[in-house]
Amino acid sequence: MPSVEKIIEDEISSPSVFKEKHKLYPEYTPSSLPHREKQLKQLAQLFKSFFSSPGEEMQRVMLVGSFGTGKTVTSKLFGASASSLASRNGIRLKYVHVNCYKSRTLPQIIYNISLDLGITLPQRGLSAQELMRGLIEELERRNTYAIVALDEFDYFALMSSGLNSIYVLVRAYDEYVNKKKRLHFIFISRSISTLENIDPSSSTYFLKNIVEFSPYTYSELYDILKERADEALYPGVISDDELKYISMIEGYDKGGSGSARTALEILVRAGESADSEKRSSITLDDIRKAHVIVKPELAMLQDQVSALDRHELVLYLSVIKALKGSGSGFVRIGDVEKIYRVLCEAYNLQPRRHTQVYTHILELRSMGFIQTKSSGKGFRGKSTLIGISAAPLYVLESKVEELLKRE
DNA sequence: ATTACAGCGGTAAAGGGCGG
DNA sequence: CCGCCCTTTACCGCTGTAAT
Structure with a gap:
């Protein structure tokens, strides 16, 4: 009977197929984004006027696509590039990403935006409008612009008083007519229909600039998996055929969900299965086993549950x-x-x-x-x-x- | 200090629909 | 149609913060 210490030590030091496992996790933002060039281009175009004349008008963009189609990651990558591009042009631009599952009320959202910007606003005692005023004035004082992404926006809109609250955000500049528009918004949503149902008249307000994210096809998923697998796994751990097999399972054109998130999770689970049996490569059986565990609906719940x-x-x-x-x-x-x-x-x-x-x-x-x-x-x-x-x-x-x- | 006001969580009364 | 029982909501007290 080996000692407890020995068991743990063996387990920790046992070899793994993963070189950098975290690069397969949903929260990881890769440096390149296969098959999302079109969406990035559209985003850039919508923010074009910001770079030529910052503060002239407030940008509002809506990203729409089903689960696992790269909305969040595209938004984050765009935000990062936009702010570094801006700083090269001498503009101070920050990107803030807010998850509406975690921040469920308007004051919480505004508070979190300011927190990310390094601005300290009180958590209590102030109304949403007052918080907003504080945020705007602080941005003004610091001569800083911000792109705020509201992820899982449909949830926020669904909540009672959600739509009214949105106006506090979006119309905040109504009382600062001649001030520069320092806040810009990216709304991220699973579908437009939920928003249309709530309030058809005001939905047109958001539905002007829409960037659509279609489910990934078989070959698109393969490209994504290939790139991530190269980064996260040791060479030779998984073959092209096996990557193609996963792509086949999830590819939209092959009847799958078209979700890169799910495809990546299958890859992770398959790798874990190989690890647990101390094999140095992933087999088709590992993938089959992983596929049974990883259901698209479950993967969808995963990140929401953690909120x-x-x-x-x-x-x-x-x-x-x-x-x-x-x-x-x-x-x-x-x-x-x-x-x-x-x-x-x-x-x-x-x-x-x-x-x-x-x-x-x-x-x-x-x-x-x-x-x-x-x-x-x-x-x-x-x-x-x-x-x-x-x-x-x-x-x-x-x-x-x-x-x-x-x- | 005092006032004003927001969030949070609790208490209790009101509401709602079915069995008898 | 009454009474029951669970749901739903109105409202209250407590805490923390800013403005005065």
């Missing part, structure tokens, strides 16, 4: 457990709350009371984690029934528990 705080995670876990226990497709909100109380104890949390539980449930719903419907016959009184359609419960459960353990 949840502990209480929301525990509550989500409660929903999962309640559903597992009931065996039926739906459970009542009250049952979920009971389980939530128990789970809080297990995770050493002071349980939130009913109001908070309720609002968190609403939030989980608007983020798409759960679905709700009103109870019909067979229930006494009115009750909200909660269901999860995203993925198999046991997979979700292990994923959420893993996240909770990470503290």
Whole structure:
């Protein structure tokens, strides 16, 4: 029986197929972006007037495309290049990326923008308009411009008062008519239809400058995977045929989701599978195994789940457990709350009371984690029934528990 | 110090729909 | 049609910050 230390040591020092694993993670921003030249060009064109006459007008651009089509990464890369280009021209331009899942209210968003810009605004006590005024004046004082990307924008727009709030952002300069327009916006959204549904009249306001991101095809995915695999894996770990196989699985023209995110995750899991069996290369079986685990819907949830705080995670876990226990497709909100109380104890949390539980449930719903419907016959009184359609419960459960353990 | 005001979370009353 | 029971919401108190 080897010592614990020995076991851990062996595991850590065992060889890996990964040279730089992090380069396969969704949050990694690669230096080049295959098959997104058109979108970058469009973005550049829309911001052209900024470079010729900064501050003259406020730019508003909307990036639209389904999950894993490179919206976020394109935006970040554009922002980075734009600001370095600007600084070469003697303009101070900063790029700020805000995730609307994490910053759910307007004041939070403004606060986070200013935080990223190195501006300290109070978190409390000030209204959104006042925060906005503070931000604008500070930009003015520093002679700085900013491109603000609002990621997962459809979620923000869906929230009650979301659309009204947007005007606070976008019309902020109405009261500074002769000041330079220092704030510019990139809205990132999964689809335009959600925005159109909310408020058709004001949607035209956002839908003027649209850059579309189409799902990746088989050959496009191959190019992306090839490039990333070269950076992240040791040479010879994976063959072209195997990369093509993954591309085939996910390629939009081959009936896949067209998501680079999912394709990359399959690559990561396949690599992990090879590692765990101490093989120095990835086999087709590794990929098949990985494919079973990595479902597009799950990969989509992955980054959203990480935006949840502990209480929301525990509550989500409660929903999962309640559903597992009931065996039926739906459970009542009250049952979920009971389980939530128990789970809080297990995770050493002071349980939130009913109001908070309720609002968190609403939030989980608007983020798409759960679905709700009103109870019909067979229930006494009115009750909200909660269901999860995203993925198999046991997979979700292990994923959420893993996240909770990470503290 | 005092006022004013926003977020957060809780309490309790109001609302809503079905069984009896 | 009543009463029940869970959901939903109105409102309150507490805390933290800026302006006065």
